[in-house]
Amino acid sequence: MTLHSSAGLAAREVLLTADPAQKVMRARKSTRNWRKGQLEHAFVQDLPDVPARPDHPELLRPGQMPRRGKGTSLKRRIALIHALAHIEFVAIDLAFDMIARFGKEFPREFCDDWFRVGAEEAMHFVLLDRRLREMGSFYGQLPAHDGLWDAARDTAHDSSARLAIVPMVLEARGLDITPDTVERFRQQGDPLTAKVLNRIYNDEIRHVSFGTKWFEWACKARESEPYRHWKNLVKTHFKGGLKPPFNDSARHAAGLTREYYLGIE
Incomplete structure (x- = not known):
């Protein structure tokens, strides 16, 4: 290479x-x-709207x-x-x-x-x-699922929107649901998968923290208030709204405090 x-x-x-x-x-x-x-x-300027994909898996819309x-x-x-x-x-x-x-x-x-x-x-x-x-x-x-790139396509024009939606909404949702998934695999006698998912969960806390850090950096550079700007971006670019329950401790560890998502669910 x-x-x-x-x-x-x-x-x-x-x-x-x-x-x-x-x-x-x-x-x-x-x-x-x-x-x-x-x-x-x-x-560079010439970036693909959609990344290259293999022949398999077959990609389907959510429904x-x-x-x-x-x-x-x-x-x-x-x-x-x-x-x-x-x-x-x-x-x-x-x-x-x-x-x-x-x-x-x-x-x-x-x-x-x-x-x-x-x-x-x-x-x-x-x-x-x-x-x-x-x-x-x-x-x-x-x-x-073929809808996972939709958020990237919808926020390709705005770095703050991309940071607000991808790490701070989509990856943060993984923090909410992964602990229960880990426990389910353990109860099903699959500790190996549980161990893999727990490793991913710990890494994703850091990924969400990077999103929060750079979103707040961008807000400071543009003199916008982070909580209000994030909520406006979520309302604009994330369809369906945020759904509790939230893993407050993991979100807080990533800098995504309740001031962000309180009242928007």
């Missing part, structure tokens, strides 16, 4: 890579190159997705892990699109944080795909 000349070019190459294994490799390589000082803090149901069967557990693996796969692109699209608006530390996020999302995907293979399945065997 050749070295890249800039953070923007390296991030764009990740976005243009469809094959999951190759995307993971490029995400890791780009992050190493950035950390070693081999990429300039420079960016077309088959219901997983509840219970302890292996088939249901595989379906849930597959859905989570797809979320992590899309999250790789969300991190690198953040770098390529908005890095020029922020100091270098912004790229430090989002290269780290991108590499960790790649690691999360690998852990979940490996778990699927251990259970006799693989990423791509089942259909997946």
Whole structure:
């Protein structure tokens, strides 16, 4: 793999890579190159509206997705892990699109944080795909949700909106629901998956904290009040509203205090 000349070019190459294994490799390589000082803090203009996607999984709109149901069967557990693996796969692109699209608006530390996020999302995907293979399945065997990139498309024009919706709403929602999911896998006699999800949960607290940090940085630069501006952006760009219960302790650890989401649910 050749070295890249800039953070923007390296991030764009990740976005243009469809094959999951190759995307993971490029995400890791780009992050190493950035950390070693081999990429300039420079960016490109021609970014894809939608990242490259593999032939499988088949991508369906939310209303077309088959219901997983509840219970302890292996088939249901595989379906849930597959859905989570797809979320992590899309999250790789969300991190690198953040770098390529908005890095020029922020100091270098912004790229430090989002290269780290991108590499960790790649690691999360690998852990979940490996778990699927251990259970006799693989990423791509089942259909997946095609609506996950909608938030990126809707906020491509505004870094504050992207930060408000992707890490501070969508990833924060993962903090709310993952502890119960971890416990469910433990009760179903699957401690290996529970351990993977707990690792992801701890990393996602940090990812949400990066979103909150840079959202507040942008608000300070634009002289806007963070809580009010965030609520306005959520009302504009997030359909359906926020739904409790909220994991207040994890959100607080990420800097997403109740002043943000109190009264907006």
